[in-house]
Amino acid sequence: MATPPPPGPYPPHASSPRFSGFPPGQPQYQQPPQGQHPAAFVCDVCGAQPAARATVRGHQGMIIVMRFLKRGGSFCRTCGLATYRQMTSDTLLAGWWGIFSFFITPVVVLSNVMGARSRFRELPPPYGGWRPPLDPGKRLLFRLPTLLILTPIALVLLAFPTLLVIGLLAGDDEPVRVSVGDCVEGSPEVPGQDIEAVGCDSGRAQYRVSDGDSCGPTDYLLSVDHWAEGQSGLCLSPVS
Ligand SMILES: [Zn+2]
Known part of the structure; x- marks a missing residue:
């Protein structure tokens, strides 16, 4: 009894009965472009x-x-x-x-x-x-x-230069530095203590800078960033 031939290898030609035409608009060469020799391998997927x-x-x-x-x-x-x-x-x-x-x-x-x-x-x-x-x-x-x-990844890469620029710009803002006896206005809450030095008799003064040793229970500790040179342990006492 004759056995049918095994399937494959698939014929690598468009003239094969399996070939049912390419979709319209899709350019397909059926012969090697001029100057190109038939290649050693054919595509396993499409031939x-x-x-x-x-x-x-x-x-x-x-x-x-x-x-x-x-x-x-x-x-x-x-x-x-x-x-x-x-x-x-x-x-x-x-x-x-x-x-x-x-x-x-x-x-x-x-x-x-x-x-x-x-x-x-x-x-x-x-x-x-x-x-x-x-x-x-x-x-x-x-x-x-x-x-x-x-x-x-792009956001992380962009974040570094952005933070650097923000840091440099923010760095230009030197904190206000004060000594015992000066007056300030602003928000003394820590962190983010944001104060501005004002004249004690200007009418704007909200707090007077006092020595840490005489800090009262309602006083705010002054952040070290705001200490003038030679000062230590400063407090802000509400101006009464
Ligand atoms: Zn292919």
Whole structure:
């Protein structure tokens, strides 16, 4: 009894009966562009040429356990970039959840970017094939998981110079310095003691600066930032 031939390998030509036409508007060469020779590999996914052998990796962190994913084979430029974008994007979303996974995820992402992605990008546009290539979709940079990761990183990176500028601007505000006998107005509550020196007979004086030794129960301790040189342990006593 004759056994039917095993399926595959799939014929790498568009003339195969499996080929049912490319979607309209999607440019597809059916012959090698001029000057380009048929390639050694055909795409495992769509049968187009040329293709490069590469492995795209993924990672899933699940708190205690983790899962390493990989998809290896020959990919044309379009199917390769589609696989790279999908697996890397999924890793950016599902990779971080675990102590080890937190450190493994960036390594996996970088290895995809430096390895598989750059191999696929070196390939010229594919031609031929027995089915349309995978949809490459949006670039990785514009996918939601990438934006979710990059936005906080960008905010942290921006926060440092912003705080530095605020600190420098705030640093210009030298605190008011006073001695025993001076008068001030403002809010003496600590922290954030905000006082201004005024003349004791100006009518605006709310507190008189007194020596710490004569601090009363209703007095406020004066923050050390406001002590004039040579002063110590100052209090603010309400002007009666
Ligand atoms: Zn392909």
